[in-house]
Amino acid sequence: MIIFVCVVFQLRSVSVDLNNDVSLLIDIPDALCERDKVKFTVHTKTTLSVFQKPEFSVPRQHEDFIWLHDTLVETEEYAGLIIPPAPPKPDFESPREKMHKLGEGEATMTKEEYTKMKQELEAEYLAVFKKTVQVHEVFLQRLSSHPVLSKDRNFQIFLEYDQDLSVRRKNAKEMFGGFFKNMVKSADEVLISGVKEVDDFFEQEKTFLLDYSTKIKDSTTKAERMTRAHKNVADDYIHVAAILNSISAEENTALKNFTFLQKVEGRVASDQELKLTELLRYYTRDIQAAKDLLYRRARALADYENSNKALDKARLKSKDVAQAEDNQRQCMQKFEKLSESGKKELTSFKGRRVVAFRKNLVEMAELEIKHAKNSVSLLQGCIETLKNC
């Protein structure tokens, strides 16, 4: 039975540059993982007076992040904002399964092959690890760089509170009961498209987001399959190299390069995963968050329209008119506030998305070229050696 325990390491945020504002800098410098649980060290550096100290660190679990996200979503005030999507649960299933299979197959492999496979698996574990840390970090940084959300009290508690948050988490669950989330999610599409849109901007956004959402979800799945297949090819090179090494001596030296080829191939697969697949994954979630905003606005619009109808009815009956007027005014205000902030959010979202895509696509292309050039020189070396021996 192989138990993987990962330790301290340095991580640099790979996505869009969010950590710019000196007044509040957040990062996750290290993390610890044991069996199922990952413990993140959330590190804050701040000049804001609202915090007790200028620099501090707290340990946080994945569930704490979810708690934070949910409380933000449930906060009425933020209805007009795109709440950054919650980081997905750390998923070590794939490498764990592979590790298990490797343990079972140990007897059939040569020692060298086994070691290489183990190394590859460890690299995979590390990659999953890096990804999950990155995604949690980005979540916090999105919050810290948002003018409104960064001031959220719960956010500050999350950053600062040096005790276990699990008690708070339980209370929150009881209080809200996750009512917003429990609402039938599938209804939002119908609601969004069903409501008569008065604003051109939102009309366009609606059409775009609904369509884009489906497409990007599809692309993410296909990209995941592609990167997985790529990994399989890279892994096969390990086995080939292992057997070749045990066969013939002369070709042996040149074919040691086969192992390097595998490393390069493996690197290509994982870089593709990070830059392309992760990008698509992230924006699938982000698009969903944007859609949630539209949903909330659509609800507000529906409420507004209903309040208008109610007011008319009240006026007709001359009963409870003041109340109805009040209600109507509130609904209108809410709706207008949502529309205004919503427009701002969606516009900045566009910009953010384009920037992120550009960065990642450029980086991916550059990495592909770098790895391919590496492969080329390795292969050329191999061929030269073979021809001369």
Add this chain to the structure above:
Amino acid sequence: MERKPPPFPDSEEQEAHSEKAEEESGDDDDDDDDDGGEDIFTGNDLFSEEGSYPGVQEPSVDNQHASNGLRSDDDEQDLFAEARVELSLDRSSTKGIREVTRSSPSAPDISYKSSTSKMSFEKPEEEESNDKFELNIAVTHPEKVGDGMNAYMVYKVSTQTTLPMFKSRAFSVRRRFSDFLGLFEKLSEKHAQNGYIVPLPPEKSVVGMTKVKVGKEDTSSTEFVEKRRAALERYLHRVVSHQNLLQDPDVREFLEKDELPRAVSTQTLSGAGFLKMINKASDAVNKMTIKMNESDNWFEEKLQEVENEEQQLRKLHAVVDALVNHRKDLCGNTAVFAKSMAMLGNSEDNTALSRALSQLAEVEDKMEQLHQEQASNDFFIFAELLADYVRLLGGVRNCFDQRIKTWQRWQDAQSTLQKKREVEAKLLWANKPDKLQQAKDEITEWEAKVTQYERDFERICATVRKEVLRFEKEKSNDFKVHIIKYLESLLVSQQRLIKYWEAFLPEAKAIS
């Protein structure tokens, strides 16, 4: 099945030798000390005093093998009759001397050249090793003949050569798969038991062929035909690169003759069938092996090496097979992804990003192409090479087994001789003069056999040694050539990859 070999300048004796070879191949007996080719062993025999060369049948067939009775009867002997043994011996005794002198400069291959035709061809090769004759063979143009379940594929076998033994310099014939199997059967019958490594042809495939027969025009059946065509070509290359096999008239006929009689016995016998036979035989032989005390560890060690290598290659082949499949997977997934990316690009409202995403979709499409080609290379250059050698190593094992069988025959003859001597001794004691003569005759007969079989054993030892070394050299070279080719294909692939991504990069940078 008698076949007159093509006429040569000094034809008479060759015909005699060849005839002997042909007829012997018709013999059922397992222990046939068959000559293969043109009676190559007569030259050898001349170095021994006796010059007796029975090597044909078991004692039960009453051919006078002892040298005593030889000279008297031969001259009137029909060239094509059974008593060819004496005939050839007689001829070669005059010719042989010439051969000896001629062949002595070419030391290593000395025992295996006898016919003049061979000399005239091979002497240049040995004495002026740079003066190589050319022989290029290609198997092309697979064509389907007939319909339904009786249909079959015909391949064009084209030969280009400067070898004088062929009728012309360039010619081609049409052959079907069973013809190749028939060639293999003939060659292995004649040569395998002398310790030669006879190359194995590709295996029969009921599934593959049925698809082709039924007329399924899909990628898997075209792939199958291509795989087979390439394998048949490699098979022929291996056959002709073997000195002794090239001399076999069956090979020549296969390449040259317009119409070949249909090889009927190949229904059951194929490369796979032969391998099965080898494996069964070697199991049986292994039970005997324990008793053989090796004066020379070389054979034991080599056999072990061969067996290990065969195992390793099998493993490697399985892994490369997995690689091919995974790459095909990757290919499919990339294609699907490319389409999805194109859709996403269409949906994207930022113009520059939209264009970049469409470009990305195109790059991924090109990647799919690359993966497809690479998978094909993985298979044809690498996987098939491994499959060939797994089969060939089985053939090598057979050589070793044949050697052991030869040894066993010698030992058996020795023990029979011993028994005969005991009988003689008993008869001497019992004083029965009439039976005594018979006993003495039998002893002489068996003494000759023992000598012969011992010589056979020595000969096969030498052959196996030589063959194994030749095989190893060829294998090492083959592997090297193919691995270089494979790596070069990977190299080309990577270089194209660089081009595609370098073309994409400015598009990505242009996003704003």
